[in-house]
Amino acid sequence: MFDLERWEEIFDTIRKNKLRTFLTGLSVASGIFILVVLLGIGEGMRNGISKEFEGDAANILYIWTGPTSVEHKGLNPGRIIRLRNSDFQTISQKYEDDLEFRSSVYRIWNGMVTYKKESGSYRVEGVLPDYQFLENSSMVKGRYLNYTDHENYEKVVVIGNRVSNDLFKGAEPIGKYIEVSGINFKVVGVFTDPGGEREENRVYVPLSTGQRVFNGSNYINNMAFTLEKADNFEAALAASNKFSAEIDQFLKEQHVVAPEDTRAITINNSLENAKRFYDLMDMIKFFFWGVGICTIIAGIVGVSNIMLIIVKERTREIGVRKALGAEPLSIVGMVLHESIFVTAIAGLIGLISSLALLELVGPIIETEFIANPAVDFRVALTTVIILIVAGALAGFFPAYRAARIKPIVALRDE
Amino acid sequence: MIEIKDLHKSYKTGSNSLHVLKGINFSVAEGELVSIMGSSGSGKSTLLNILGMLDEADSGTYTLDGVPIKNLNEKIAARYRNKFLGFIFQSFNLISYKSAVDNVALPLYYQGLKRKERMDRAMAYLEKVGLTDWAQHLPNELSGGQKQRVAIARALASDPKVLLADEPTGALDTKTSYEVMDLIQKINEEGRTILIVTHEHDIAEMTKRIVNLKDGVIIDDNKVDQIKALQYV
Numbered sequence A: 001m002f003d004l005e006r007w008e009e010i011f012d013t014i015r016k017n018k019l020r021t022f023l024t025g026l027s028v029a030s031g032i033f034i035l036v037v038l039l040g041i042g043e044g045m046r047n048g049i050s051k052e053f054e055g056d057a058a059n060i061l062y063i064w065t066g067p068t069s070v071e072h073k074g075l076n077p078g079r080i081i082r083l084r085n086s087d088f089q090t091i092s093q094k095y096e097d098d099l100e101f102r103s104s105v106y107r108i109w110n111g112m113v114t115y116k117k118e119s120g121s122y123r124v125e126g127v128l129p130d131y132q133f134l135e136n137s138s139m140v141k142g143r144y145l146n147y148t149d150h151e152n153y154e155k156v157v158v159i160g161n162r163v164s165n166d167l168f169k170g171a172e173p174i175g176k177y178i179e180v181s182g183i184n185f186k187v188v189g190v191f192t193d194p195g196g197e198r199e200e201n202r203v204y205v206p207l208s209t210g211q212r213v214f215n216g217s218n219y220i221n222n223m224a225f226t227l228e229k230a231d232n233f234e235a236a237l238a239a240s241n242k243f244s245a246e247i248d249q250f251l252k253e254q255h256v257v258a259p260e261d262t263r264a265i266t267i268n269n270s271l272e273n274a275k276r277f278y279d280l281m282d283m284i285k286f287f288f289w290g291v292g293i294c295t296i297i298a299g300i301v302g303v304s305n306i307m308l309i310i311v312k313e314r315t316r317e318i319g320v321r322k323a324l325g326a327e328p329l330s331i332v333g334m335v336l337h338e339s340i341f342v343t344a345i346a347g348l349i350g351l352i353s354s355l356a357l358l359e360l361v362g363p364i365i366e367t368e369f370i371a372n373p374a375v376d377f378r379v380a381l382t383t384v385i386i387l388i389v390a391g392a393l394a395g396f397f398p399a400y401r402a403a404r405i406k407p408i409v410a411l412r413d414e
Numbered sequence B: 001m002i003e004i005k006d007l008h009k010s011y012k013t014g015s016n017s018l019h020v021l022k023g024i025n026f027s028v029a030e031g032e033l034v035s036i037m038g039s040s041g042s043g044k045s046t047l048l049n050i051l052g053m054l055d056e057a058d059s060g061t062y063t064l065d066g067v068p069i070k071n072l073n074e075k076i077a078a079r080y081r082n083k084f085l086g087f088i089f090q091s092f093n094l095i096s097y098k099s100a101v102d103n104v105a106l107p108l109y110y111q112g113l114k115r116k117e118r119m120d121r122a123m124a125y126l127e128k129v130g131l132t133d134w135a136q137h138l139p140n141e142l143s144g145g146q147k148q149r150v151a152i153a154r155a156l157a158s159d160p161k162v163l164l165a166d167e168p169t170g171a172l173d174t175k176t177s178y179e180v181m182d183l184i185q186k187i188n189e190e191g192r193t194i195l196i197v198t199h200e201h202d203i204a205e206m207t208k209r210i211v212n213l214k215d216g217v218i219i220d221d222n223k224v225d226q227i228k229a230l231q232y233v
Helices: A004-016 A018-052 A085-094 A149-153 A159-170 A207-213 A233-254 A270-313 A315-325 A328-361 A376-405 A408-411 B044-052 B074-084 B100-110 B115-128 B145-155 B174-187
Strands: A058-064 A099-108 A114-115 A118-121 A123-127 A139-141 A156-160 A175-179 A183-194 A203-205 A222-227 A265-269 B001-014 B017-029 B033-037 B059-064 B086-088 B160-168 B193-198 B210-215 B216-225
Touching: A004 A018, A004 A058, A004 A328, A018 A114, A018 A233, A018 A270, A058 A233, A058 A270, A058 A315, A085 A099, A085 A114, A085 A222, A085 A233, A085 B174, A099 A139, A099 A207, A114 A159, A114 B174, A118 A159, A139 A376, A149 A207, A156 A159, A156 A175, A175 B100, A203 A207, A222 A233, A222 A408, A233 A265, A265 B216, A270 A328, A270 A376, A315 A328, A315 A408, A315 B074, A328 A376, A328 B074, A376 B210, A408 B193, B001 B044, B017 B044, B017 B174, B017 B216, B033 B174, B044 B059, B059 B210, B074 B100, B086 B145, B100 B115, B100 B145, B145 B174, B174 B193
Parallel strands: A123 A203, A156 A183, B033 B193, B033 B210, B086 B160, B160 B193
Antiparallel strands: A058 A222, A058 A265, A099 A123, A099 A222, A114 A118, A114 A175, A139 A183, A156 A203, A175 A183, B001 B017, B001 B059, B210 B216
């Protein structure tokens, strides 16, 4: 391998057989190139789609209530079920270790919001500080609500970007007072939400303030939880299904609701929905891998073909070399050395150029469904190595056979 | 130098067995220039191939420079060919993508010589065959006579005991043939043992001994008065 004379001989051969070298290299380089670009676009699509779905924390559970639809323990259907602070507290305490974020929500109906002469009707809710993370909101200005606000019944408010634009027309909102259903609240923050305008059209006040000021007593409209991250999707799904079933049972017992009554207490497990999305992602992944593997197979066949032709073409040369004193092993070594060298260089060229293409063109082709197309470098390198090994194997057998042909037969070959 | 006793060789083609050599006894001393003649199918090329270790005999003994040549594996055969023999072929068998000097240097590569020494030796042999100016040319840029002279230089490069030439003038016109024969005679006069297979009488008469082969046996083996090729050039 490190025999300088051998390398000279190989380079000499490569230099003087440019077309042959070029064709071998092209089939390897294009195979790698296509594979890496495909994998990159596949990854880009995965990223793009998961971005589309990342509006809310993906493993969120929403709980809300409605009128009962089934008679239970002598109680008539149509009875309104309302959640209370105690429900939320019990669940929070019981599942302390399992929950990542939690918040209950008190909805303030007819939320007219006014600043000076501007006013609008927005969705106004009393929430806990964790609600920021449940909604995946991030702050544009100021801060979100915190527990001190909650404990002290502060009259503070965070508003969505859209609300800020509507009411303040670009002026500084922080520290200003706005009227919510006739009561003054101080703006402490402006948030943005990946869910877009619809979710920026909201106004949040501390839960305790909301309940006290708007006669909410200890009622809440819904609750939202996220569970701690699990190792994989299957585990996350199992945990959230278990949690969902347990709190469903708990709440139905608390509020004397029939176990089969799904309208009275509804739990929306977003992970259940996410499963379809994950399945789609898997499908995309499998598709691109399928195409990629087919490309590799085509590449291997191409390389093997060229190797066969090269060895066939060189049969006579091999005969001459043997007549001049080449040992069979040196013949096999020569052919392999050359083929491995060419495929390795070509493979790396294909790899580098495809990575460069992804890097350069990636930002340009970014759309709603393609984001940050990139490829795992190790995967790409592995495919290069697979191709090299395949090329070497494909070259080995004909080379071995050619080296075993008696020189007299090889020399007769026209 | 070469000692052959009771050499047999047959080829199997399907169900038929073709007995090509039927007991050849033959010896060549050092410094001889021998031509082996015969019509096609007489077995002369087969004999040469066996002498060149390119092919194996079925039975009989073959001794080359005191070394018994038998039960050779590929590796040892290759080593012996490199050390003992130089080949000159009818169709030259130069490697098409290598320049003249690289072709000449190739046997030296298999002897394990360093590049610089290979090149120096190869240039010396090219000079000997009068092709110094053509050293960097590829075979397809050379005429037939020039190609054969490159091939002769290559055969000489490894300084072999015996040169084996299989119809060396078969692909050349008469004038070029004589030029090549002149070169071969000169090499012989330096003491090199040379065997030539040919079916051309004028070529055979330029050697010092003619061995006639017919149907796999030697029918006659005579020393002849050598005709110098130089007078025709």
